[in-house]
Amino acid sequence: MEKNKIIEVKDLVKKYGDFTAVKGISFEVYEGEIFGLLGPNGAGKSTTLEIIETLREKTSGTVIVNGFDLDKEPDEIKKVIGVQLQSSGYYPLLSLTELVHLFGGLYNKKVKPFEYLDMVNLRDKAKAKFKELSGGQKQRFSIATTLINKPKIVFLDEPTTGLDPQARRNLWELILKIRSQGATIVITTHYMDEAEYLCERVGIIDSGKIIAIATPDKLIDDLVATGFERKKQVKNANLEDVFINLTGKELREG
Ligand code: ADP
Numbered sequence: 395m396e397k398n399k400i401i402e403v404k405d406l407v408k409k410y411g412d413f414t415a416v417k418g419i420s421f422e423v424y425e426g427e428i429f430g431l432l433g434p435n436g437a438g439k440s441t442t443l444e445i446i447e448t449l450r451e452k453t454s455g456t457v458i459v460n461g462f463d464l465d466k467e468p469d470e471i472k473k474v475i476g477v478q479l480q481s482s483g484y485y486p487l488l489s490l491t492e493l494v495h496l497f498g499g500l501y502n503k504k505v506k507p508f509e510y511l512d513m514v515n516l517r518d519k520a521k522a523k524f525k526e527l528s529g530g531q532k533q534r535f536s537i538a539t540t541l542i543n544k545p546k547i548v549f550l551d552e553p554t555t556g557l558d559p560q561a562r563r564n565l566w567e568l569i570l571k572i573r574s575q576g577a578t579i580v581i582t583t584h585y586m587d588e589a590e591y592l593c594e595r596v597g598i599i600d601s602g603k604i605i606a607i608a609t610p611d612k613l614i615d616d617l618v619a620t621g622f623e624r625k626k627q628v629k630n631a632n633l634e635d636v637f638i639n640l641t642g643k644e645l646r647e648g
Contacts, residue, residue, distance in 0.1 A: 398425040399458075400547060400578050401446065406455035408441050408602075415441050417602035418455070423547075428569070428579040430593035432586070438602040439582040443549055446580075447477050460546060476540030476548040476577075486525035490516060490535060493524060494542065501543040510538040514568060528647040530561030537568060541577075548572060550581040554588060559638055560645050566591055 401423035408416035416438045423429040431439045444450035446457055448468045457464040459471045484493060491507040498505035511517045514534040519527065527535060533553055540548050550569070554562040562585075569592060573579050583589055589596050590610045597607040606613055631639075 399423070400425040400460055401429075401580070402456075402458040403442070403446065404456045406442065406445065406457065407453045408438070408445060408450070409453045415602050416445075416452075419599065419602070419604045421597050421604060421607055423578060423580055424595075425546075425578055426573070426576070427594040428573055428581060428592050430589040430596040431580065431582045431599060432584075432589055432596050433582075433599035434584075437599045439599060440551055442599070443551055443580065443582060447475060447549055448472055449477070473543070474546040476543060476545030478536050478540050478548075478550050478553065480551075484524045484536070487523055489521050489523055490527075491520045493535075493539070497539050497542045503543060505542060510541060513541065513571075514538040528561075530557050530564065530645065531647055533557065533561070533565060534568060537565070537572070541572065545577060547578045547580065550579065552582055552584065554583065554585065558646075559634055560641070560643060561647075562588070563638075563643065564645055 399422045403422070404420045405418045406416055406420070407414065407418050419438075419442065431442065433439050441450065445452045446459060446464070448464065448471055452464075460474045462468075462470040464471060485496075488496065490511060494505055494507040494510055507520060508517055511520055514537060516531060516535055516538070519531060519535075524532065524535070537548075537550065537553065540550075553569070554565050557565065566588065569579060569581070581589075581592065593610060595607065595609050596613070597604050598613075599605070608616075
């Protein structure tokens with residue numbers, strides 16, 4: 395069966411003055427998948443994401459989201475996407491309930507805050523202010539706010555950076571849950587274990603160019619086929635396994 399392309403990016407270029415940050419990249423995202431955009435700092439991931447999210451002007455190229463051309467119908471694109479703000483984008487002194495209502499207002503939707511807080515396991519923090527949350531809770535809450543307009547596509551820009559191993563794993567399960575409810579997810583990350591665990595397909599971007607795009611499995615098989623051999627693992631566990639084993643999987647958020 396032909397997979398439905400929900401995002402199509404073609405020959406996308408972004409210049410900041412004389413500097414070309416995105417150098418003619420093309421890729422597609424299929425409906426229902428988790429697609430990862432991977433690359434070192436400064437590679438052009440956020441720029442690319444923000445252009446698709448209608449938050450940044452492109453220099454040239456075409457972007458089609460859910461059948462709508464970014465140049466012609468950006469408002470139609472805004473209606474079907476959920477975008478995660480950086481945590482500085484929240485009013486620190488409002489409670490989570492107030493913030494959910496505020497976002498509902500932005501999207502012109504009457505919302506039931508518990509519906510979203512339950513989804514990310516934050517009902518007991520409904521009255522807490524945003525600034526009082528732990529790092530993992532802030533990330534979970536910001537993901538909840540992406541769901542308020544019932545988006546078809548959710549964009550997550552480094553959602554687990556700076557979190558402890560328990561909070562990262564907890565967030566992975568949340569991301570899988572959102573996908574299982576029918577959303578397509580586009581995620582950027584520096585963590586290869588995260589990409590391997592979550593993503594059906596990944597695009598690797600370096601210095602503004604896509605240098606590989608495939609399933610994680612295919613990329614690994616291709617590397618092995620070149621004769622590459624990993625240094626033999628001498629132990630059946632690593633330090634992260636030790637840490638999780640000693641401190642447990644449950645969240646500790648004080
Ligand atoms: P990534 O998300 O992969 O870390 P970015 O898309 O943030 O990369 O940045 C790509 C490149 O563009 C970097 O070299 C960055 O310094 C540059 N850049 C990003 N935003 C701007 C801007 N507003 N003005 C000038 N240069 C920028």
